[in-house]
Amino acid sequence: MPERIKVANFGVGVIGSAVVRTIIEKKSDWIEIVAAIDSDPNKNGKDLGDVAGLGRSYGVKVSDQVESTLSSTNPDIVIHTTSSYLAHVYSQLKAIAEQGVDVISSCEELSYPQIVDQNIAKDLDNIARQNDVTILGTGINPGFVMDVLPIVLTSPCVEVEHIRVSRQMNAANRRIPFQKKIGSGMKVEEFKQAIKNGQISGHVGLSQSMSMLADAIGWKLDRIEILSPEPVTLDHAVTGWMEIKPGIVAGTEQKAVGMIGQTRAIEYEFRAYIGAKEEYDAVEIDGTPVVSFRSSPCINGDSGTIAMLINMIPQVLKSKAGLITMSDLPLPSASNMPSPI
Amino acid sequence: MPERIKVANFGVGVIGSAVVRTIIEKKSDWIEIVAAIDSDPNKNGKDLGDVAGLGRSYGVKVSDQVESTLSSTNPDIVIHTTSSYLAHVYSQLKAIAEQGVDVISSCEELSYPQIVDQNIAKDLDNIARQNDVTILGTGINPGFVMDVLPIVLTSPCVEVEHIRVSRQMNAANRRIPFQKKIGSGMKVEEFKQAIKNGQISGHVGLSQSMSMLADAIGWKLDRIEILSPEPVTLDHAVTGWMEIKPGIVAGTEQKAVGMIGQTRAIEYEFRAYIGAKEEYDAVEIDGTPVVSFRSSPCINGDSGTIAMLINMIPQVLKSKAGLITMSDLPLPSASNMPSPI
Numbered sequence: 001m002p003e004r005i006k007v008a009n010f011g012v013g014v015i016g017s018a019v020v021r022t023i024i025e026k027k028s029d030w031i032e033i034v035a036a037i038d039s040d041p042n043k044n045g046k047d048l049g050d051v052a053g054l055g056r057s058y059g060v061k062v063s064d065q066v067e068s069t070l071s072s073t074n075p076d077i078v079i080h081t082t083s084s085y086l087a088h089v090y091s092q093l094k095a096i097a098e099q100g101v102d103v104i105s106s107c108e109e110l111s112y113p114q115i116v117d118q119n120i121a122k123d124l125d126n127i128a129r130q131n132d133v134t135i136l137g138t139g140i141n142p143g144f145v146m147d148v149l150p151i152v153l154t155s156p157c158v159e160v161e162h163i164r165v166s167r168q169m170n171a172a173n174r175r176i177p178f179q180k181k182i183g184s185g186m187k188v189e190e191f192k193q194a195i196k197n198g199q200i201s202g203h204v205g206l207s208q209s210m211s212m213l214a215d216a217i218g219w220k221l222d223r224i225e226i227l228s229p230e231p232v233t234l235d236h237a238v239t240g241w242m243e244i245k246p247g248i249v250a251g252t253e254q255k256a257v258g259m260i261g262q263t264r265a266i267e268y269e270f271r272a273y274i275g276a277k278e279e280y281d282a283v284e285i286d287g288t289p290v291v292s293f294r295s296s297p298c299i300n301g302d303s304g305t306i307a308m309l310i311n312m313i314p315q316v317l318k319s320k321a322g323l324i325t326m327s328d329l330p331l332p333s334a335s336n337m338p339s340p341i
Numbered sequence: 342m343p344e345r346i347k348v349a350n351f352g353v354g355v356i357g358s359a360v361v362r363t364i365i366e367k368k369s370d371w372i373e374i375v376a377a378i379d380s381d382p383n384k385n386g387k388d389l390g391d392v393a394g395l396g397r398s399y400g401v402k403v404s405d406q407v408e409s410t411l412s413s414t415n416p417d418i419v420i421h422t423t424s425s426y427l428a429h430v431y432s433q434l435k436a437i438a439e440q441g442v443d444v445i446s447s448c449e450e451l452s453y454p455q456i457v458d459q460n461i462a463k464d465l466d467n468i469a470r471q472n473d474v475t476i477l478g479t480g481i482n483p484g485f486v487m488d489v490l491p492i493v494l495t496s497p498c499v500e501v502e503h504i505r506v507s508r509q510m511n512a513a514n515r516r517i518p519f520q521k522k523i524g525s526g527m528k529v530e531e532f533k534q535a536i537k538n539g540q541i542s543g544h545v546g547l548s549q550s551m552s553m554l555a556d557a558i559g560w561k562l563d564r565i566e567i568l569s570p571e572p573v574t575l576d577h578a579v580t581g582w583m584e585i586k587p588g589i590v591a592g593t594e595q596k597a598v599g600m601i602g603q604t605r606a607i608e609y610e611f612r613a614y615i616g617a618k619e620e621y622d623a624v625e626i627d628g629t630p631v632v633s634f635r636s637s638p639c640i641n642g643d644s645g646t647i648a649m650l651i652n653m654i655p656q657v658l659k660s661k662a663g664l665i666t667m668s669d670l671p672l673p674s675a676s677n678m679p680s681p682i
Contacts, residue, residue, distance in 0.1 A: 022499055026499065026500065140497055144496060144497050145497075148493065148496070148672060149493070149494075151672055151674045152489065152490070152493050152672060152673060152674065153490075154652075154674050154675035154678075155485060155489070155648065155649060155652055155673040155674055155675060156481055156485050156486075156640050156644070156645035156646075156648045156649055156652075157644075157648050157652075157675045157678075158363055158367065158644055158647055158648040158651070159367065159678070160675050160678045160681070161681045162681060216672070216674040216675075217674055217675045217676070217677075217678045218675075218676065218677040218678050218679075219678060219680060219681075220680065260680050260681060260682055261682050262682075263681060263682045265680075265681050265682075281634075287675075288644055288648075289640055289641035289644040289645060289648075290638065290641075291636065291640055292636055292637055292638075293622075293634045293635065293636045294634065294635060294636075294637075295632065295633055295634045295635075296633055296635075297631065297633075299497050299630055299632055300630035300631075303497070303498075303499055303629055303630040304497035304630060305497075306499055307496065307497045307498050307499040307629075307630075308496060308497055310499070311495075311496055311497075311498075326672060327671060327672050328671055329671060329672070330668060330669055330670060330671060330672075331489060331492055331493060331557070331667060331668050331670070331671075331672065331673075332493060332496040332672075333492045333493065333495050333496055333557040333558055334495035334496060334498045334501050334557075334558045334559075334628075335558070335559065336558075336559040337495075337498075337500070337501045337558045337559050337560060338559075339560060339561065339601050339606075340501070340502045340503060340560075340601060340604060340606050341601055341602050341603075341604045341606075
């Protein structure tokens with residue numbers, strides 16, 4: 001058996017813990033967790049197995065020290081899951097890169113960072129090149145359903161006139177923190193207030209995904225309009241993290257539009273609410289030929305993100321140095337799947 | 342405007358002619374046709390515009406001379422559409438590569454040539470490297486619907502247990518030569534005889550697509566069973582290139598199975614018959630999470646193939662030298678699409 005790829009886990013939150021459990025329980029034939037980093041003092045010094053909910057101790061202690069942890073454990077790659085925002089992860093990614101370690105991050109803004117902050121993006125790219133490491137941001141969305149998938153689906157098109165991407169999920173199937181994040185259980189006025197004060201921020205990544213898609217096919221968008229998240233209410237009671245009565249917010253709907261002149265060239269719709277009867281991802285390309293795909297159900301967000309973070313490891317290890325995006329890597333796929341028997 | 346990419350067209354048949362018309366009529370902002378090659382004596386010396394059905398003369402003569410045509414016109418890339426079989430295209434691809442020109446071919450067996458003939462594949466790879474050129478086989482199928490698409494759709498999977506890919510098309514919407522190729526209008530006995538004597542060969546590319554998919558996700562298939570094409574008959578009359586009466590062959594159905602031990606790990610179904618009520622491409626991945634996408638209609642085969650051949654040009658020009666597959670290139674997409682307004 002070839003030597004296993006050594007992974008350091010940075011951020012032992014909900015997604016990071018699930019990555020840890022998945023690697024230890026299902027991926028032990030080709031990768032192993034050798035280190036864990038988290039800034040939370042309540043996790044520091046504890047066994048990773050306990051913090052990540054493995055149900056047993058694992059023999060790796062969670063540390064809040066980036067440099068010394070990486071230099072002493074010498075991982076091949078870091079899986080990083082701490083924040084959605086580029087400014088928050090910048091110093092963490094810099095520290096990882098300066099230790100000479102590749103990194104795959106779930107940071108939504110990192111999926112297409114040049115549109116968030118050109119200076120940070122250039123700086124990270126330089127640091128990555130100087131240290132001969134690769135930095136990639138990915139996940140299910142951004143990272144797959146609203147960028148990689150529609151990009152690939154334009155391949156068989158001679159002409160493209162309009163692209164619509166939509167994702168609808170029944171939030172009752174998701175974690176309670178996710179349900180709370182989308183406002184479920186709030187009164188409509190509370191929801192609107194929560195939007196105003198930033199307590200509800202909407203889905204992070206719509207403009208990243210749309211920019212990646214437009215750039216891939218050569219469209220120059222004049223602007224991307226990210227509409228404010230709207231509350232979704234229903235006329236009947238549904239059950240989520242609490243009972244959602246009629247008129248109470250079940251979740252949210254958000255739209256984004258990519259404009260070329262006065263033309264709505266790309267349209268995104270994202271709906272997540274408790275009680276959604278249909279769950280789907282859909283990509284509709286008006287063009288020659290028409291390409292219109294729809295999934296049932298929608299791709300599960302948590303599993304999908306965990307899979308993207310792990311499946312990209314072999315490709316990122318082989319990639320050129322620098323701050324890259326999913327558009328730079330060869331065809332993504334599940335990696336090293338064990339035989340189904 | 343940057344200089345346009347110079348394309349030589351090799352094979353001025355149905356698909357080659359459509360590539361020529363598409364480039365001249367719709368892609369003139371970034372590519373141009375500078376040469377045309379075809380071995381048919383009836384085309385040799387004629388104007389490409391007339392041969393390709395452009396409706397006007399174009400000023401490029403079709404030639405049957407590969408070396409002199411390429412050396413005198415100095416194209417950046419050849420679009421090659423002459424045959425489905427590796428053995429038939431070998432000497433043509435060798436001649437192109439030895440002129441130092443990249444090539445994208447619709448040859449079905451070239452999409453994953455190492456499983457067809459390792460010696461030819463190695464030889465072409467060596468010739469390509471020695472001449473610093475890239476050789477790619479692509480198209481809609483193989484090239485997209487049964488390989489690239491299911492490969493990409495495994496990306497968000499932590500686990501993959503079974504993959505089913507199916508494509509169904511109403512052959513009434515396709516060219517008459519295609520309708521004849523799938524046996525439409527034959528009696529069932531004639532169809533069976535045509536299978537026996539090789540007049541109907543079934544869809545070329547199923548084993549290429551399935552091998553590419555299995556290799557991408559790390560499955561070792563013990564064998565691929567390509568079942569013989571079966572005739573499809575209907576209980577009512579339908580209209581195609583001729584009236585298809587009940588009991589007469591409307592088209593064909595073909596299955597392929599990728600076996601691991603006694604387990605049917607990957608299953609392909611391909612149906613093309615006149616009168617098919619639904620047209621779709623479907624990829625169903627049993628795994629964690631479930632990923633199940635279906636299109637309506639199926640992606641048009643002719644437009645799709647033409648698009649794949651043209652859209653891959655920028656990526657192939659930038660690619661490393663050698664005989665490559667779609668799995669080696671970065672994320673495929675439509676290329677250089679003009680603004681939709």
